[in-house]
Amino acid sequence: MKKPYIICHMMISLDGRIDCAMTEHLPGVDDYYQTLEALSVPTTVTGRVTAQLEMALPGTFQAKDPTPVGREAFSKKAGAPGYEIVVDTHGRLLWPDAGEAEKPLLILTSQQVPREYLADLDSRSISWIAVGEERIDLARAAEILAAEFGVERMAIVGGSAINTAFLDAGLLDEVSILIGAGIDGRGGMPAVFDGRAMDHPVTLLHLTDVRKFDSGAVWLRYAV
Known part of the structure; x- marks a missing residue:
């Protein structure tokens, strides 16, 4: 199967929440866009x-x-x-x-x-x-994106449902997480991945890089 290289790139609070109205107030929000650019992903989802x-x-x-x-x-x-x-x-x-x-x-x-x-x-x-x-x-869509639209690299940038859908379809090559220096703490707010059945097995990852920013944000990159 020919498909683009697909990265899930998200900014989260320390407790793993991704609500955009919240993350835009976290220290390190500017680092999010810099890290997205560093991933060289012209296409976003x-x-x-x-x-x-x-x-x-x-x-x-x-x-x-x-x-x-x-x-x-x-x-x-x-x-x-x-x-x-x-x-x-x-x-x-x-x-x-x-x-x-x-x-x-x-x-x-x-x-x-x-x-x-x-x-x-x-x-x-x-x-x-x-x-x-x-x-x-999603698998067939990825094939069409590669073959007909020339997409070679793309980033999934939210939210929980679409991130999980690409993960469960076996399409994610990498997970890129920027942890902002702050805590959300509100109940019921979405996480990076959400909605799996309670008996679903854990997806294991391999850490490939860690970077710290002056804002206090930390950038983690994992191979899936």
Whole structure:
């Protein structure tokens, strides 16, 4: 299987929480972007919940005709060194027309997405991949990203569900964690990986590098 080299890169509090509204106040938040750049990952991947909070337009897409596309397909609207990939299984997020962004938007959906939604993305010159009958087939999507979009390295940058989905699909090559010098402590806040069954076995990692920053942040890199 030919796929990109895939890194999960996250900033966390000392207690392992990743809430963006919290981490942006941690000492070392500037180090997060420096470490992301150091990883040389032109393409980044964001889950639907994070994208809805930070990237998409308000509201959700309402299809007049819910007929699904029902087959594997993709549409490449822009060739670029890297893409801003958003995972949106059912095609709910709203987007403005594509501009001249350095990293063009690419939406990843399942084959259950309405044809009408994909047509809307096409009309806005936004690239997309529809793959997987009921849920997104991440392994197949990775193959398409490598073969059709030329993606060689990419970083999963949140949140918990998408991080865990790539981990459970066996697609992560590396986990990169920047620990900010602070504690969250609020109950119920998301962790880097979350949602596995209670009897799921532990995923073992191999530590490859540790770096300390003047901010008090610590950067840990693990091979999966």
